Amino acid sequence: xxxxxxxRWKVPSGFSLHWQSWDDEFVVYNSGSxxxxxxxxxxxxxxxxxxxxxxxxxxxxxxxxASLEIKLDDKLSAYLERLVPDFHRLxxxxxxx
Amino acid sequence: xxxxxxxxxSRFHQDSSRRRELREGPKDRSMTIQSISSLSPSELARQLRxxxxxxxxxxxxxxxxxxxPSVVRGIRLLYAGYPIEKDSTFADFHVHLAPPxxxxxxxxxxxLFFFDGHVPFKPLPLAQAYPFFEWGLNWCVAQxxxxxxxxxxxxxxxxxxxxxxxxxxxxxxxTLCAGLVAGGWRLLSDELALISPQDGRLTPMPRxxxxxxxxxxxxxxxxxxxxxxxxxxxxTKGTVAHMKVPDESMARVDEHATAAWVVYARYDAGAPARxxxxxxxxxxxxxxxxxxxxxxxGERGFQTAADLIDTCDCYDxxxxxxxxxxGVFDTLLDEGLLPIS
Numbered sequence: 001x002x003x004x005x006x007x008r009w010k011v012p013s014g015f016s017l018h019w020q021s022w023d024d025e026f027v028v029y030n031s032g033s034x035x036x037x038x039x040x041x042x043x044x045x046x047x048x049x050x051x052x053x054x055x056x057x058x059x060x061x062x063x064x065x066a067s068l069e070i071k072l073d074d075k076l077s078a079y080l081e082r083l084v085p086d087f088h089r090l091x092x093x094x095x096x097x
Numbered sequence: 098x099x100x101x102x103x104x105x106x107s108r109f110h111q112d113s114s115r116r117r118e119l120r121e122g123p124k125d126r127s128m129t130i131q132s133i134s135s136l137s138p139s140e141l142a143r144q145l146r147x148x149x150x151x152x153x154x155x156x157x158x159x160x161x162x163x164x165x166p167s168v169v170r171g172i173r174l175l176y177a178g179y180p181i182e183k184d185s186t187f188a189d190f191h192v193h194l195a196p197p198x199x200x201x202x203x204x205x206x207x208x209l210f211f212f213d214g215h216v217p218f219k220p221l222p223l224a225q226a227y228p229f230f231e232w233g234l235n236w237c238v239a240q241x242x243x244x245x246x247x248x249x250x251x252x253x254x255x256x257x258x259x260x261x262x263x264x265x266x267x268x269x270x271x272t273l274c275a276g277l278v279a280g281g282w283r284l285l286s287d288e289l290a291l292i293s294p295q296d297g298r299l300t301p302m303p304r305x306x307x308x309x310x311x312x313x314x315x316x317x318x319x320x321x322x323x324x325x326x327x328x329x330x331x332x333t334k335g336t337v338a339h340m341k342v343p344d345e346s347m348a349r350v351d352e353h354a355t356a357a358w359v360v361y362a363r364y365d366a367g368a369p370a371r372x373x374x375x376x377x378x379x380x381x382x383x384x385x386x387x388x389x390x391x392x393x394x395g396e397r398g399f400q401t402a403a404d405l406i407d408t409c410d411c412y413d414x415x416x417x418x419x420x421x422x423x424g425v426f427d428t429l430l431d432e433g434l435l436p437i438s
Contacts, residue, residue, distance in 0.1 A: 018396055020403040025378030029385070029399035034392045036385040036399060038378055 008096040009084055010054035017051055017092070019044075033091045041068065042076070043083055050093050057081060134177040142169050149191070151182040155302030155350060156291075157242070159234065160188035163226075165208060167327070168194050171227040175305045175326050175339055178347045190237040194230055196223060212237060221332075228329050228337045231307060235288050238302070239389040245291040245300065246401045247389040252285035252299055253277050256430055258357035259299050261290050261409070263387065266334065269364025269416070272312040275340050276419040277426060279320030284346040285354060294394065294401040297408070298353040303346045305339035313338045319419050359384070359411045362422075370421040372429070373413045380411040 011017060015032030026044035029036045039047065042064060049055065049063045061080050065072035087093040133141065133152070142164075144150045149162040152172075163169065182188075193211035197220055207220035210233040217236065221229050239247055250263040251274035260282075264270035271287060278284045285301040292299060305326065308316055313336065317325060324341035359380055360372075384402045385391045391398035416422035 016396075018399055018403075020378075020381060020407065022377040022407075025376060027378050027381045027385075027403070029396065029403075031396050034395065036382060038382045 006056040006058065008054045008056050009050055009060070009088070009093045010096060011047070011051040011092065012094045017047070019048075028092075030090070030092055035090065037090065037092070042070075042079060046080060046083060047087060047092060050087075054096055057084060060084070131181045131183060132177065133173060133179050133181065136181075138173060141173055145169055145172070149193075151188050152176060153180040153182045154234070154304060155286075156300055157189040157238065157302070158182045158187070159190045159192055159237070161192050161194075161230075163194040163230075165194055165196070165223070165226045167224070167227045168230050171230065171326055171339070174324065175341050178342075178344060190234070190241070192230070192233060192237065194226055194233075225329050225332050227326070228307070228332055228334075228339075231305065231339060234304070238289055238291075242291065243390050243393055244293075246294060246391060246394060246398050248290040248292065248384060249288065249387060249389065250290040251287050252290045252301075252354070252356075253282040254285060254299075254354045255282045255427075257355070258430065259285065259354035260358040260360055260426070261299075261356050261405075262360050262362050263290075263384065264362055267309075268362060269312075270362050271307055271309070272315060272364065272419070273362045273414075273416065273422055275306045275308060275312070275316045275323075276319055276423050278306065278340075278343060278346065279316065279323050280423040280427070282426070283349055283354075284342055289389075292356075292401055292405060293353075294397050297401060297404050298355055300353055301346075301350050303342045303350060305341055308338050308340055310335040315419060316340060356405055356409050359406065359409045360414050361412070362414045362416065364417060365415045366417050368415050368417045370416045370418065370425045371414070372425060373415075375411045375413045377406050377411050381406045 012032060015030065018029040018031065020027045024041040026039040027036060028039060028047065045064050045067050046060055049060060055063060057080055061072055061077050065076060070076065084093065088095065145162060146164045149160045152159050152161055191213050194208055195211065197207055197209050206223040208223050208226040208229055209216055209220050210218050210229055212233065248261065248263055250261050251270050253260050253274060262270050262274060274287055284303045285299055287304060287306040289302060290299060291302055313325065313328060316323065326339045328336050328338045330336045361375065381403055384406065385399060388398065388402065391402060
């Protein structure tokens, strides 16, 4: 039996995200929902990566680790596994069908 | 969050030349600018009773009608230096305070606040008519002046540097604002910061400073020379009284200002005055989520707030002693620790 492909995620193309950052704190305004969110550096890098192109969780972890020059370990993977569904719930990303 | 109707922008771009003339004197001697203080008590009462009075308050013209004595007296005392916009054919806000009809007039009398002929609030006891007028005016601006990003915040200025002081009711923001204004800072607003999305500057809208409960006596003792109107007891905020805007702030009502600081003030009994930097990102989040109309302005609102925070230093300020608090602000300003724009 074939294992299902891992879901891919991306920022919806119908609206834009507006960013403001100071040091390692990021604020993003979602023009789609009208909501504003405070993100840490990992969450901001993940969302900005999904803004540029779609990715599954493994790809996303690799990109974030490379961009921030941090270790790709279980801790980062677990964090992104929690984070991306939160992004989805907040309307910041969508699952590609 | 409320759904905000879009304001008719043309209503809000008033020619400020009349107010400037009030300060500098008319260019043409045949023209004279009247202020509330130029009217006799009976003439003021007549105009408020009949056609209404067009009062210039910062960038807005408000047409006020009322025969309620406490409202008439309050306007006479606390708005004495405000210009009467006699030639205005329109007003931004039409406000009328009147008792409800029926037996209520005689039994536990109440007051209604009419806005453009509508009644947006439940009636209050007649004894609270004057604070109702002030609260209602705040509501008018917060609801309809959507050409500005509007924050629930006091704004003061000195030496070209404006301080925005957001804060929930009861935080001590108004007391500190009144103390700083009595101590020589210019009042731009006690309740509503009006920020232009075009250039990020602050538009003055000085109105009487709302003081509550113990703050009334604190300010009376701190600045015996200031004028404070009558107290209204048993309001939802306790006992309320309003401090008159100093003449110096009124004279500079047309001078916009650039924000240098965002300060979250909090009264803490017995605590020494303490200023601590706070996160800009946290401050932006709070500003965006608590602005009256950021969601209505959308991306423009967010960008206006983001630009504001980017150019300001942000602080938490705890205080208990007003002298000490004013001293901290003045010292910081004197030592040039404020960012120079």
